[in-house]
Amino acid sequence: MTDTTTHHYWQGAFIGDDEAADRLAALPAAVEAALAEPLDTETVLAACDALAEALRDPGHPLRERLAPHLPAVGGADGPAAEELFAELAAFLGRGSLTRKLHRELGGTAPQRLTRPDAKETVYEAWAPVGLVAHIAPGNAATVAPLSLIEGLLAGNVNVLKTSGADTLLAQHLLAELAAQDPTGALAERIIVLRFPSSRQDWLRLMCAPADAIAVWGGEAAVEGVAAHVPAGCRLVEWGHKISFAYLTRDGWADEETLTALARDICLFEQQACSSPQVVYLDTEDAGELHACAERLAAALAARPAPAGTELDPAEYAELTTTEHLARLEEHLGFTRVLAAPDGTWRVIADTRPALTASPLHRTVWVKPLPRKNLIATLRPMRRYLQTAGIAGSRTDTAELSALVLAAGATRVTPVGAMTAGYSGEPHDGVYALQRYSRRVAVQADRRFAATACLDDLARPVAFPAPAGPLLDKAAVQDLNRGVDRGDAELYFRSGGSTGTPALSLFTYEDYDTQMHAAARGLLAAGYDPARDRTANLFYCGGMYGGFISFFSILERLGGVQMPMAAGPDHRATAEMIIAYEVDTLFGMPSYLWQLLHEASDLLRPYGGIRKIYYGGEHFTEEQRRTLTETYGIEVIRSITYGSTDLGPLGYQCTHSTGSVHHLHADLHTLEIVETDADRPVAPGETGRLVFTTRARRGQHLDRYVIGDLGRALPGRCPCGSHAPRFELLGRLGEVMRVATYFLNHRRFVAIAQERLHYSGEIQTFLTSGPVREVLTLRMERTDSLDPVAARDAFLAAYPEVRSAVAEQLLDFTVEPVHGAALDRTPTRGVSGVASCGRGPGRRCRVRTRRRFPRRRLRPPPRSAAA
Missing domain, CATH: 3.40.605.10 (Aldehyde Dehydrogenase; Chain A, domain 1)
Known part of the structure; x- marks a missing residue:
């Protein structure tokens, strides 16, 4: 307009x-x-x-x-x-x-x-x-x-x-x-x-x-x-501020320094506050003063002529008055004027050191000022000082920087970079954003011990709705290849449990933001950095970033930690736990389960472990009951829900159970879309989790399909937070479609725990039979496992399976097998991820992963679980 x-x-x-x-x-x-x-x-x-x-x-x-x-x-x-x-x-x-x-x-x-x-x-x-x-x-x-x-x-x-x-x-x-x-x-x-x-x-x-x-x-x-x-x-x-250059003998003897100084003078025609108006020399010798002025005049004469911008009458009057007065003072021995024939630049050598403002437009004063007199000469003008461009040795630069800052300058640069700045630089000695802000505080009582951010109790975080196509892991890896080197400061390699290992790139600022967010999530989950004594037992090295991340998180919380890392010598780890009076464990469920049972003769009498925060997998309900009743564990919660690409995505509060998490809404936006189309699911229905990250400088990860399934939970959490809640319901590959029915592997696991008190491993196979599809549950063989009774229990508790069988769309069997017969992948701890393959001879299976030999992992005695 x-x-x-x-x-x-x-x-x-x-x-x-x-x-x-x-x-x-x-x-x-x-x-x-x-x-x-x-x-x-x-x-x-x-x-x-x-x-x-x-x-x-x-x-x-x-x-x-x-x-x-x-x-x-x-x-x-x-x-x-x-x-x-x-x-x-x-x-x-x-x-x-x-x-x-x-x-x-x-x-x-x-x-x-x-x-x-x-x-x-x-x-x-x-x-x-x-x-x-x-x-x-x-x-x-x-x-x-x-x-x-x-x-x-x-x-x-x-x-x-x-x-x-x-x-x-x-x-x-x-x-x-x-x-x-x-x-x-x-x-x-x-x-x-x-x-x-x-x-x-x-x-x-x-x-x-x-x-x-x-x-x-x-x-x-x-x-x-x-x-x-x-x-x-x-x-x-x-x-308005005044800036100056300060040259030692080494500086004014160097032609490159004078050329750089001339560039500072001519750039912006001295209209910037950081442009030099005075050049000080570390000398009292008038001969050196005049010699330097002549060489600086030659450097100015070599610069391209200024653009033909007309000066207004006031500017022209100030220029001519300054030059004429200086020429008059030449007769008194105070000054010497060197000027371009066309009037485009002026160098005025003045034997008096007092700071004098320039009329600008390539007009500069050259004055002597030995460093011993620097503070006394400049401090009276301290409120007007801004940039000091220093040319000298490394030692000179350090000493002179301290002097000019003490005199009142707010900024020191090399000569040649006086008008250049950097992102985030303070302006005139202060940060602008702090001048436009107030630092405010709220003191609360212990009722807020698990509240990490007070705003979450007051209002939801609202970001614009995400737009654009859905991104899968391959698309994100393509984006990574285009990330600028300056934004790729930290590299994390994924574990490869759901595909080929891949790199995720972060700036340190992004990483710091995410670690602070994860730390707030731990507070919400009941972690107490003032009292808890923590053993960090995540895996260290290889493809795992968990150990490093939770070291960083505890560092930001100021929590007491023993960064032991997961290792095969469980008794040595248990001895350290007891010696250091550890009461909180961080780690993978499979490893923590092994540790507690391999060293139960030490840890059960110790009885000091009160809290477990786990990541990567989930404890079954049977395992949770054992941990509570046998080892006296009071708190068992997810330490975070996240991914290597996106960082922390969700956290549990003290009211969260199972796989229910709050969204890190200050970092991400969550959508839940249908499994086979880019459409939102109906409220409360299960769909693919799609995240858009908001707090990343180096990458824009918009609408990333992470591969997990979940559903949104309605209403506000009893903890009072407005952060949205969602329930994780497994990986996308764990869902199998039989005719019009969607079957979820995790549902079978839950039924086995609840109805059969089964704590072993399950693999699900879906194949195409000669008449109809065949679903086979492979379960570890035990004395108490009756496959017929188990099949009846699954059919009674899973209506969709019962209907599919009744409608003759599916044959369903339970097959007991030895644990060694279960298919396994070579990395990570025990967990299940379904990989669906449809068609003749293809099957949908849960790839069970184990880091340690089978003999190391055994369930607790039945008497201990009773």
């Missing part, structure tokens, strides 16, 4: 002056309404990243829409326009913003009330200040919109004033940002007005309800706003 009568953008709509005046009068009410719903940081990140992608695409229509509002910098297709689009895209990319959030606010969800010390029921978060008013400068096109986006990252409502002489770039860019957010939450927090500073009534109405006011500009701009700052409002000054 180019109509100049509607040059204000207000919460999703372009409006004119009259309507803007009316809305300004009601600004407090608009702010209160917008703040009623918290803003998830992920909403901001997703919209910004989408906008960045559009800005990078030369053919995207968004660039055409913004083109009429670009500053007059050589046309919308010129190099300056490309540079502006690139600058915006670099700032708005997910990678840049997540690094900024991690540096400034500690993570990508800083607004969530979590426990900084897991041993205490104290919750802290970064909360928005409320309304941030941004007063933007008129000489930097990108400052205005990017300042407002910083306010959004902190969760604030934002009102931005641009100069009356500015284009409508900020208005339209921020409107495009709001359009990337389907929730409308961003639009509610964006107000952009264009009016001159002389319009004091509007400025007063804009500032009156503000909780923080960010002012970009010099002292005059700050003074003009200060009169409107209400009591208690935070004034954030982003004022």
